[in-house]
Amino acid sequence: MTVREYLSPRSLPEALSLMERYGPDLLVMAGGTVAMPLINDGISLPERVMGLRHAGLDGIAQRGDVLGIGAATTLTQLLAQDAVPLLREAARNTASWSIRNMGTVGGNLFTPPPGGDVAVALLALDARVRLAGPRGERTLPLADFFTGFMTNALAEDELLVEIQVPTTVRETAFIKFGRKHANTPAVVTVAIAVERRDGRIGTARIALGAAGPHPIRVADAEAAIVGSALESDAIQRAADAAMRECRPFTDAIATEWYRRRMVGVFVKRALERVVA
Amino acid sequence: MASTIVTFELAGREVEVMVKPMTTLQAVLRYQLGFTSVKEGCRQGGCGSCTVLVDGEPMMSCLLPVEDVAGRRVTTLETITPDEGVHPIQQAFIDHTAFQCGYCTPGMIMISKALLDHDPHPTREAIVDALAGNLCRCTGYEPIVAAVEGAAQATAGKGAPR
Ligand SMILES: Cc1cc2nc3c(=O)[nH]c(=O)nc-3n(C[C@H](O)[C@H](O)[C@H](O)COP(=O)(O)OP(=O)(O)OC[C@H]3O[C@@H](n4cnc5c(N)ncnc54)[C@H](O)[C@@H]3O)c2cc1C
Numbered sequence: 471m472t473v474r475e476y477l478s479p480r481s482l483p484e485a486l487s488l489m490e491r492y493g494p495d496l497l498v499m500a501g502g503t504v505a506m507p508l509i510n511d512g513i514s515l516p517e518r519v520m521g522l523r524h525a526g527l528d529g530i531a532q533r534g535d536v537l538g539i540g541a542a543t544t545l546t547q548l549l550a551q552d553a554v555p556l557l558r559e560a561a562r563n564t565a566s567w568s569i570r571n572m573g574t575v576g577g578n579l580f581t582p583p584p585g586g587d588v589a590v591a592l593l594a595l596d597a598r599v600r601l602a603g604p605r606g607e608r609t610l611p612l613a614d615f616f617t618g619f620m621t622n623a624l625a626e627d628e629l630l631v632e633i634q635v636p637t638t639v640r641e642t643a644f645i646k647f648g649r650k651h652a653n654t655p656a657v658v659t660v661a662i663a664v665e666r667r668d669g670r671i672g673t674a675r676i677a678l679g680a681a682g683p684h685p686i687r688v689a690d691a692e693a694a695i696v697g698s699a700l701e702s703d704a705i706q707r708a709a710d711a712a713m714r715e716c717r718p719f720t721d722a723i724a725t726e727w728y729r730r731r732m733v734g735v736f737v738k739r740a741l742e743r744v745v746a
Numbered sequence: 747m748a749s750t751i752v753t754f755e756l757a758g759r760e761v762e763v764m765v766k767p768m769t770t771l772q773a774v775l776r777y778q779l780g781f782t783s784v785k786e787g788c789r790q791g792g793c794g795s796c797t798v799l800v801d802g803e804p805m806m807s808c809l810l811p812v813e814d815v816a817g818r819r820v821t822t823l824e825t826i827t828p829d830e831g832v833h834p835i836q837q838a839f840i841d842h843t844a845f846q847c848g849y850c851t852p853g854m855i856m857i858s859k860a861l862l863d864h865d866p867h868p869t870r871e872a873i874v875d876a877l878a879g880n881l882c883r884c885t886g887y888e889p890i891v892a893a894v895e896g897a898a899q900a901t902a903g904k905g906a907p908r
Pocket residue numbers: 497498499500501502503504505506507522541542545563564565566569572573574575576577578579580581584585586587588628629630631653654655656790791792793
């Protein structure tokens with residue numbers, strides 16, 4: 471182990487000032503369930519690590535129509551809330567109990583695919599992320615946070631501090647399909663949120679995990695159901711569009727070919743769940 | 747890399763360890779304190795053989811810098827085993843032959859202890875769900891699930907001791 475110093479800031483200002491002092495060489499870590507395995511294996515060899523466990527960035531608070539989720543909120547804490555059922559469902563399908571007690575909601579947004587199951591649900595919910603840095607704070611849509619495979623909009627001197635989720639979305643569905651029932655990497659993850667006007671779909675968000683370089687939305691699939699009453703042919707058109715639009719990959723879990731087909735299957739099933 | 751001193755609660759006592767930065771709780775327990783029930787399995791959080799409880803909640807000690815448990819209560823198989831005899835969950839594992847090589851057993855018992863503390867009468871589904879992060883390559887899991895069901899009956903209503 472080559473780590474020279476482990477820093478445990480007690481507040482956000484302290485965390486930000488440590489980042490300013492040590493610059494980009496400081497490794498930020500929240501629950502450590504992604505960072506620690508790499509350190510244990512010697513793949514990541516940081517000199518200085520800053521742990522966020524005691525920085526006061528955890529906790530969930532309802533503010534009007536928005537649920538504010540601190541970045542360092544654990545997945546177990548997310549499972550315990552009932553304001554947003556889709557997030558419970560996503561947390562329940564992520565990792566195992568011990569990992570959920572450690573891993574954080576914020577950390578999930580940095581987890582490369584096929585991980586990031588909670589991030590997929592957050593994308594379907596049109597969540598926003600609040601970032602803090604030496605120049606102050608800014609919030610942006612989660613969709614703009616992801617910029618590529620393991621890259622994001624976070625500046626080197628910024629921290630993710632909060633995820634903001636609208637609690638007004640009522641019709642949602644979540645399916646994670648893996649090789650096992652639990653504690654398994656995704657073949658594909660699908661999260662859907664729709665709003666209806668007079669029985670017809672007004673807005674639709676269909677988010678996929680393990681089907682691109684980061685959690686993605688599939689605009690053509692969404693367009694295929696807007697204005698419909700989720701009749702079976704609209705659902706089939708959305709599933710077909712999602713299969714065309716997604717950008718899956720091959721890894722030890724599944725091939726690109728298989729993932730694409732499973733996108734079709736599970737977008738369809740998730741939409742049927744919304745109907746039911 | 748200056749060493750630091752970390753204090754936490756173990757077996758009802760305050761223990762103080764001097765560690766290099768970011769030594770894992772797993773390494774401290776097993777190699778510094780001799781608590782050899784805490785296995786060094788995959789060191790990836792993937793196998794569960796290092797499962798311990800921190801303030802009663804199960805965690806993978808291989809992913810936990812010991813600095814993060816400063817001031818907190820750590821529970822291992824050693825700390826729940828009575829001076830005489832065995833813990834009811836251990837007895838249930840014996841009664842159901844819920845192990846062969848035994849490597850996963852301490853982690854299995856610790857996650858089961860956490861489950862029974864939270865939920866003294868878990869459904870089979872809840873047991874299977876709780877055990878999902880703990881791998882066993884010998885038993886096929888059925889005897890382990892049966893052991894947890896047996897332990898739930900043996901400790902019914904009272905929860906698991908200690
Ligand atoms: C056995 C196992 C099973 C798993 N199963 C799943 C699964 O089923 N689905 C899934 O999605 N994931 C899974 N994971 C991955 C992981 O547990 C989760 O993604 C978890 O949410 C990551 O959060 P963390 O806080 O532990 O991340 P960390 O390891 O603490 O963080 C990883 C990196 O993210 C960055 N970061 C984290 N928080 C912040 C912040 N607030 N500000 C700035 N940067 C930050 C840092 O660069 C950090 O190094 C699994 C992991 C393991 C070990």
